[in-house]
Amino acid sequence: MNTTGFHVAVLGATGAVGQQMIATLEKRDFPIRKLTLLSSARSAGSIVNFKGKEIIVEEATPDSFEGVNIALFSAGGSISKKFAPEAVKRGAIVVDNTSAFRMDQDVPLVVPEVNEADLHQHKGIIANPNCSTIQMVVALEPIRKQFGLNKVLVSTYQAVSGAGKDAIDELYEQSRNILNGEKVDPQVLPVKGEKKHHQIAFNAIPQIDSFMENGFTFEEMKMINETKKILHMPSLKVAATCVRLPIETGHSESVYIEVNESGVDTKDIQLLMKDSPGVVLEDFPEQQVYPLPANAVGKNEVFVGRIRRDLDEEKGFHLWIVSDNLLKGAAFNSVQIAESLVKLGLV
């Protein structure tokens, strides 16, 4: 580690996203002077390797954030609510990967390719959007900028790792059970805390997070509200249906959009995607080239393909958007935010 650089803390260091955060900090060679790894009492004592050195994970307390410059949080909403104010009080900037503060007016909700400048408004806490929101807005922002955007309808194909390690274990255990002709005993998905659970192996569950009174799930409302906030379009029409699938990692999205401008071609959108930051165009259907979640795993980009004009709406287009939900959807975007803070001189 450098003697210059920043004191960085990761809260939730032993979780699926936390581990990716640590790996991403290492891969991106983020300027770190000191790395503090924090978790609940239960996981404290674990040892994590970072740039060849072993770091012991400590139980998080308010004082853990003493001297920390940047704290990456990914340990659940209630933990964020408890510790973020404590960290900010001690001078840290918190990049929070939970939904705890995302819709707070005072908290910038940032995807660096889309609204990096919003970071200037931060008051200590910056929110990392929901995984399924991030990959969608990375693709939609260039379209909004160039052609205007009027409507977004998305159906998601989401991987279990978004629900944590227990969900991954459950997927593989159930898959094994079914292949062996045994019964399955669902305990985690769709929502760990709820009373009823459904089989995820070789199945599709149209529920991610709990239901709201309007019939949408919290996950769906996150996609709807966060998209409007990040794109600075409070009256954008957005609807979402979120579905959990037997895939370990990699979220896919079937997205229908309507642009404002007339005369836009499929080719125009393809060329735009090709040149957009953080986007990789994979759109050669005649060669069976389109984004696949299994191919996106371990990559930081958002993959876009199957772009085609609607057959009825001249301003309507369909897209298939895929990304690694643990990286661009979570850990990578958080580290990118930290990088932007450094670049903008905000830390």
Place this chain on the structure above:
Amino acid sequence: MNTTGFHVAVLGATGAVGQQMIATLEKRDFPIRKLTLLSSARSAGSIVNFKGKEIIVEEATPDSFEGVNIALFSAGGSISKKFAPEAVKRGAIVVDNTSAFRMDQDVPLVVPEVNEADLHQHKGIIANPNCSTIQMVVALEPIRKQFGLNKVLVSTYQAVSGAGKDAIDELYEQSRNILNGEKVDPQVLPVKGEKKHHQIAFNAIPQIDSFMENGFTFEEMKMINETKKILHMPSLKVAATCVRLPIETGHSESVYIEVNESGVDTKDIQLLMKDSPGVVLEDFPEQQVYPLPANAVGKNEVFVGRIRRDLDEEKGFHLWIVSDNLLKGAAFNSVQIAESLVKLGLV
């Protein structure tokens, strides 16, 4: 078997759908005097049990249809094109489960709950629609009738059994490979005949059938064109994105619709679904009750849930529609057509 009743033939008797056709004929106690089971030379000689008797599968020839009243076809489009005219010439009515004749003006495309009366126009061949189309129109027809229908946008979550037994075997083999840490060697999906194949286990493939010049797949265009034909709405706005998933059986669909009438409530659509033929309403999200493909397997009905009004469009609604693609999507609908032919005195 009865001495009264009909001489029924099943072409493609050893395939995934053919076997379900035979099982459905038995379960529904269809009035059969004689059952002729036909296949390619390769599968001829197989023995199939029907109502406690063993029937030997024969190689199909034009003369196999001599004396047959109703022939259920499910052996691929080219086989249908070859044998359907021969069967009709010999006096049989063909219920064809392939896409060979579906869009022919002379051929009724029938889902009995929706457009049974179209059977009166038949000239020997009746087409069974695509699996993903059938389950959608069963749910949409009552809505069209009651409230009018203006627009349909669907993203599908389709099971591998729609691509036949090889695809099922491939899903389970790849799943086993991945659980054992071994490599996979895709050979079947997304389209058996094409050069390139993609992993289906723990993945999502946004291609079903080959691509057309407009960027849509044939499967997507089937959903679009067949829906218009079955609902007798040539100018209905329909778009589809079809995705293959690691699920053995049970297609799911995330469907957005716009009705014509104002003032329709979510509750109105729910009550309508509850009373519609062939539909089971499963819509108690607060109790985590919604359609799941794993629960639909082996059942003849179409399951509808997650019904909710769009947050921006007063006439817009979202639905989640699930059915067994081998039953209502294929075998059961074909046998239902045969039953309708009997009921209407058309055979």
